[in-house]
Amino acid sequence: MSALGAVQPAEAAGGTRAERGDRESLFRPLSAEDGEQLPAEIESLCMNCFQNGVTRLLLTRIPFFKEIIVSSFSCDSCCWSNTEIQSAGRVQEQGVRYRLAVTSRQDMDRQVVKTDCATATIPELDFEIPPFTQRGVLTTVEGIIDRAIAGLEQDQPIRRATDEGVAQKIEEFIGRLRQLKEAQSPFTLVIDDPSGNSFVENPRAPQRDDALVVTRYRRSPQQAAALGLQGEELEEPAEPAEDLHNEVLQFNTNCPECNAPAHTNMKLVQIPHFKEVIIMATNCESCGHRTNEVKSGGAIEPQGTRITLRITDPSDMTRDVLKSETCSVEIPELEFELGMGALGGKFTTLEGLLKDVRDLVERNPFTLGDSSAPDRTQKLQEFIGKLQEIIEGQRTAHFVMDDPAGNSYLQNVFAPEQDPEMQVQHYERTFQQNEDLGLNDMKTEGYEEETGSR
CATH class of the missing domain: 2.20.25.420 (ZPR1, zinc finger domain)
Structure with missing residues (x-):
């Protein structure tokens, strides 16, 4: 643990460009086989037999995620071993919740980063792994279930000797977990991490994965306190000035x-x-x-807005675009969708937004080096090439902005007349969209009368 603590300040303090360059050379993509990155070995005390063992530290980078530190301890005296991971960054500004629908054997092989403060649940079994009960781990969906089975089986001999009924119920529950492990029936895995440092792999990236729903949320005061962020408070908005x-x-x-x-x-x-x-x-x-x-600068609109632009001329790239945090972007011809929250809120041109999408794809380690799969790399390179043709005006396509909050905007160059290549649709939000925006539990009518009666 002291070795992990010694690595973190170096990451946090690395502010200059030279230090950031060193960090890039330290954190190599996961599964890189260049032979240059070897784990650091540190002699440390085994807490099982109190003999000396070896801790190995590996600084690596998860594709489409971030840098992490993998720590593995092994003791030759008692053969005890332990593996854990730790984020190399800081606590994120928002928490994250991953909801994965596991329907096939391939879904069991998805990479999962679960920090020690994350909660893992399987609603179909009413099963939950509470926060701070396990060390952080880099594993797969199957590995999450394996660890749960191993934890339940650990004290089974004692239970059989003291309470046969409880032992039998736990054995039945372990059997149900084994059935899920073999993908005999579909189930849902939910990873909820208030620190924002957990991760579930999307094998279809950068395209949308229909089986995976990622939701980012603001931490509650209780969650902030559990993370040691008691001083985290919301800033009150400043009073508007006349000018x-x-x-x-x-x-x-x-x-x-x-x-x-x-x-x-x-x-x-x-x-x-x-x-x-x-x-x-x-x-x-x-x-x-x-x-x-x-x-x-205003409130959420009564209706959602869907803006569709048919890109036919290079001059369309100069249109002003306001993309809010709640807006998703689609390019149907490329089968591409950018979900809510990605790239944050931006006020730029259409060309600038498409270049940000291109840079987002090019920066991912899946497109580079030994960590990339050949078929996936080829698809990503084809996608980047087609996107570049759209930016250069060599390909026509439809650009769709869907904002349930109604706070996004695409410039109409014919304003106040109607733009023949642009269509703006207003629609009623679904219950789930209102839930994502936090509107279902918000009371806006009759509030003053109810308060006065009290």
């Missing part, structure tokens, strides 16, 4: 890349024929990281 449209506000924050002190600039902008939005930009002088984010 807010002509003023750029600045406040102190930390860089999301190196955690060094930085400044965030914020400005209220009125988009013609749309509404007010808040643009925030952060520039870190320590590592050079830059990021921008767009928030809607």
Whole structure:
């Protein structure tokens, strides 16, 4: 444990570009076979027999995820072994919940990163692995079930001797887990991690996986306290100034890349024929990281909005685009869908948004080096080539923005007249969309009367 603690500050403190370059060379893609990355071996005490064993540390990078530290301990004296993982980054700004529908044997081989603060549940069996009861682990869906079976079988001999009835019920439950392991019946695996550092593999990336639903949420005060973040409080919004449209506000924050002190600039902008939005930009002088984010300046619209643009001319790439955090993007001709929350909120051009999508795919380790599968790499390269043709105006395609909150925007160059290549549809949100936006439990009518009667 002391070795893991010694590695983390080096990651957190690496703010300069040189240090970030060293970090890239340290954290190599998972399953890389270049022969250069060997685990560091540290002699450490075995807590089972109190003899000296060996701890091996491997710094690796999960494709489409982030850097992690894999720790493996083995003792030659008593043959005891233990494996765990630890995130090489910091606690994320939001928690994450993965909901996977396991229907085939292939789903059992999906990679899973489960941190020690994550909760794993199987609703069909009413089974739950509570947080902080297991060490963090890099495994598969099958491995999660194997660990559960091993944990239940550990004390079975004692139960059979003291309470045969309880032992029999647990044996029956273990049998049901074994049936799930053999994929004899479909089930659902839910990984809920308030730290945001758990992960379930999407083998179809960068395309959408219909069997996997990823939801990001704001931590509750109880979850923040369990993570040691008692000081985490929501900032109260500042009172609007009279000249807010002509003023750029600045406040102190930390860089999301190196955690060094930085400044965030914020400005209220009125988009013609749309509404007010808040643009925030952060520039870190320590590592050079830059990021921008767009928030809607108004409330959630009564209806969702679906905007469809047929890209027919290179001039379409210059259209202004406001993509909110709740907006998903589709390109039907490429069978591509970018879900809610991906890339965050952005105010850019259509060309800039498509380039961000291209960079998101190109940066993934699945397209590079020994960690990539040949068939998957070929599909990704074909996708990047077709996307580049759309950006350069060599291919026609449909660009679809679906925002259930109604806070996204695509410029109409013929405004106030109707754009013949663009279609805007307003629709009633489904119950699940209202649930994702937190509207089902929000009371907005008769609130003042109810409060006055009290």
